[in-house]
Amino acid sequence: MTPTASPDIVELVAPDGATATLALHGGHLLSWRPANSPEQLYLSPRSEYASGKAIRGGVPVCFPQFAERGPLPKHGFARTLPWELVSREVGKEDALAVLRLRDSDATRAIWPHAFELELSVRVAGKTLDIELACENNGEAALQFTTALHTYLRVADLDDVSVEGLAGLRYFDSIKQAEALQRMDLLLTGEKGVLDLDRIYFGVKEKPLLVAENRRQVVITQQGFDDAVIWNPGPERCAKLADMPPQGWSEMLCVEAANIGRPIELQPGDSWVGRQSLALL
Numbered sequence: 626m627t628p629t630a631s632p633d634i635v636e637l638v639a640p641d642g643a644t645a646t647l648a649l650h651g652g653h654l655l656s657w658r659p660a661n662s663p664e665q666l667y668l669s670p671r672s673e674y675a676s677g678k679a680i681r682g683g684v685p686v687c688f689p690q691f692a693e694r695g696p697l698p699k700h701g702f703a704r705t706l707p708w709e710l711v712s713r714e715v716g717k718e719d720a721l722a723v724l725r726l727r728d729s730d731a732t733r734a735i736w737p738h739a740f741e742l743e744l745s746v747r748v749a750g751k752t753l754d755i756e757l758a759c760e761n762n763g764e765a766a767l768q769f770t771t772a773l774h775t776y777l778r779v780a781d782l783d784d785v786s787v788e789g790l791a792g793l794r795y796f797d798s799i800k801q802a803e804a805l806q807r808m809d810l811l812l813t814g815e816k817g818v819l820d821l822d823r824i825y826f827g828v829k830e831k832p833l834l835v836a837e838n839r840r841q842v843v844i845t846q847q848g849f850d851d852a853v854i855w856n857p858g859p860e861r862c863a864k865l866a867d868m869p870p871q872g873w874s875e876m877l878c879v880e881a882a883n884i885g886r887p888i889e890l891q892p893g894d895s896w897v898g899r900q901s902l903a904l905l
């Protein structure tokens with residue numbers, strides 16, 4: 626099944642021509658084209674769109690567990706379950722879709738909590754806002770880690786840099802060690818770092834600038850403390866059945882995350898996190 630052939634696809638078109646495409650499977654943003662601009666997200670041509678599997682690319686929602694940091698399936702269950710469409714609207718200047726995932730027998734079997742997740746995606750002009758909200762509808766406190774696992778499309782990873790991380794502590798998930806980001810500029814690709822998998826703690830609302838030649842994307846986040854920078858590099862990419870061999874050189878994940886300090890919600894409480902991308 627391809628994304629366009631699937632019945633669970635939601636298309637957003639803002640009055641200025643900016644577009645976004647979402648799949649209800651996983652509550653997954655697949656595409657973002659700012660007004661008069663090309664695609665900004667990477668979506669693997671080998672991705673499967675199958676029940677129980679995660680889509681490779683776009684913006685997977687990691688919830689209620691980031692990666693393998695806990696007993697649940699990797700990156701939690703939100704990215705592999707069907708979400709429902711709550712609303713889709715076109716305003717004077719933007720287009721907005723809201724998707725929802727509630728607890729079910731399947732989620733309660735592995736995570737015994739009543740919750741409601743809402744993903745709101747808004748496009749307008751050169752900006753994209755992705756908001757994830759969680760409400761605890763149960764009678765006990767709940768805890769989760771989470772990420773908006775954004776795959777940016779790049780023409781060549783060799784030419785990509787990320788600015789804004791200087792002075793931050795990070796956990797290198799490949800070396801399994803902590804380190805300090807000394808330089809403000811993180812160079813990726815063959816001249817820089819391959820096989821990147823880092824959790825930067827305490828990014829908070831500091832903007833990150835992703836540059837590739839003359840293209841610049843500013844990424845800001847609210848409600849998320851951490852950011853993950855991930856690229857599998859050629860060797861790990863070759864082991865991912867849903868990635869083409871060269872796919873690693875065409876993407877860079879810049880993820881808004883809460884990992885270091887899990888979010889704790891008391892009954893009736895809610896949390897909201899947002900990642901915003903602006904093409905300059």
Ligand SMILES: O=P(O)(O)OC[C@H]1O[C@@H](O)[C@H](O)[C@@H](O)[C@@H]1O
Pocket residue numbers: 679692699700774798822823853855880
């Ligand atoms: O292959 P998955 O399950 O989609 O995960 C992709 C990557 O997601 C990143 O967020 C993690 O930091 C990596 O460790 C992981 O490999």
